[in-house]
Amino acid sequence: MTSSEPIISLKQVSKSFGKAGAASSYVAVDGLDLQIGQGQMLALLGKTGCGKSTIFNMIAGLTEPTSGIVTVDGRNPFREFDSFRGRIAIVFQNDRLLPWRTAIQNVELGLEMLDIPAEKRRATAMQWLTTLGLRGHENDYPHALSGGMRQRVSIARAFATDANILLCDEPFSALDEMTGRALRAEFARLVKQNGKTAVFITHSINEALEIGDRIVVLKRPANIAVDLPLTAATTDVEKEKIRGQIQGVLAA
Numbered sequence: 001m002t003s004s005e006p007i008i009s010l011k012q013v014s015k016s017f018g019k020a021g022a023a024s025s026y027v028a029v030d031g032l033d034l035q036i037g038q039g040q041m042l043a044l045l046g047k048t049g050c051g052k053s054t055i056f057n058m059i060a061g062l063t064e065p066t067s068g069i070v071t072v073d074g075r076n077p078f079r080e081f082d083s084f085r086g087r088i089a090i091v092f093q094n095d096r097l098l099p100w101r102t103a104i105q106n107v108e109l110g111l112e113m114l115d116i117p118a119e120k121r122r123a124t125a126m127q128w129l130t131t132l133g134l135r136g137h138e139n140d141y142p143h144a145l146s147g148g149m150r151q152r153v154s155i156a157r158a159f160a161t162d163a164n165i166l167l168c169d170e171p172f173s174a175l176d177e178m179t180g181r182a183l184r185a186e187f188a189r190l191v192k193q194n195g196k197t198a199v200f201i202t203h204s205i206n207e208a209l210e211i212g213d214r215i216v217v218l219k220r221p222a223n224i225a226v227d228l229p230l231t232a233a234t235t236d237v238e239k240e241k242i243r244g245q246i247q248g249v250l251a252a
């Protein structure tokens with residue numbers, strides 16, 4: 001696959017909950033066209049309930065669209081769910097670490113599911129914990145770690161599986177401003193350095209402007225309101241214009 005081909009593709013995708021046409025049927029995603037290129041860092045913004053998580057669930061193959069086509073790497077993530085094992089990692093707002101496992105055992109979890117031998121598991125987990133600045137804390141249990149450290153463990157867990165797609169659901173929003181800012185800058189660097197494709201849901205325009213190289217703002221039901229590319233050459237003045245555009249959509 002060349003870098004110009006989308007690794008994630010949603011074509012005319014709709015998702016309703018409840019029986020189609022019934023009074024209780026609810027349209028969460030409405031004819032969405034979204035192509036995401038390999039190596040892209042896409043920030044997904046939108047008012048609460050506009051369908052962001054539903055989009056993630058369809059990309060991750062956890063739910064099937066009511067109509068339209070979702071492909072990841074050219075394949076159907078719902079119907080071929082098993083073939084995506086270890087290829088897509090999800091990072092949540094809450095670190096979702098298992099409290100009875102140490103930091104390193106939590107990072108090893110995804111590798112255990114992929115049947116990686118114990119020695120290789122340990123080495124890979126340790127390498128990612130070290131990269132995330134947690135060397136010396138590998139045998140700590142989650143309760144002994146700060147919120148920022150726990151989120152570092154969950155990011156190490158996502159990278160350790162070698163998944164080439166990272167779906168991040170507000171991964172830094174539960175952290176204080178300084179911790180969140182430092183971690184997201186590091187996360188963005190690691191995504192680029194390791195050639196991952198990342199889609200992250202955020203409610204923060206600052207966060208989207210800081211680390212996104214594309215910002216998609218959704219209206220409700222989920223469809224694209226604006227689709228804004230950012231490059232290293234995007235100036236602060238242009239970013240302020242983009243901020244205004246996003247605020248306008250979110251206020252509508």
Ligand SMILES: Nc1ncnc2c1ncn2[C@@H]1O[C@H](COP(=O)(O)OP(=O)(O)OP(=O)(O)O)[C@@H](O)[C@H]1O
Pocket residue numbers: 017018026027028046047048049050051052053054055
């Ligand atoms: N399993 C479900 N059954 C019925 N309705 C659902 C289901 N999942 C989501 N919805 C509805 O679909 C809409 C979109 O939900 P979704 O969780 O995707 O939004 P979101 O943009 O991620 O919201 P938030 O920003 O609050 O996390 C909401 O109105 C929600 O109530």
